Amino acid sequence: MSTIAKPRRIMRLPEVKAATGFGRAHIYNLMKEGRFPKARKIGARAVGWDSQQVESWVAAQLDGEA
Numbered sequence: 001m002s003t004i005a006k007p008r009r010i011m012r013l014p015e016v017k018a019a020t021g022f023g024r025a026h027i028y029n030l031m032k033e034g035r036f037p038k039a040r041k042i043g044a045r046a047v048g049w050d051s052q053q054v055e056s057w058v059a060a061q062l063d064g065e066a
Contacts, residue, residue, distance in 0.1 A: 006055070010040075010048035019058055 011019070016027060030036035037053035 006051070009051045010042060011051045011054055012046075012048050016049050016054055019054055 013024060013027075017023065020027065022030075027036060031038055037049055037057055039047035039049055042048045
């Protein structure tokens, strides 16, 4: 079975919330504790997350590596 890599992209908060099942406050608390990938500034009033980092984090949670 071959695995096709998804292209790396910027995920905005609604997509990160959907991928993790967490709300905004919990995501930001996990970031502050160093337990979730950091958001990156992508504009004057906008942040985003690296899709590969978020997807790797989700996979680690599902694999019990948390």
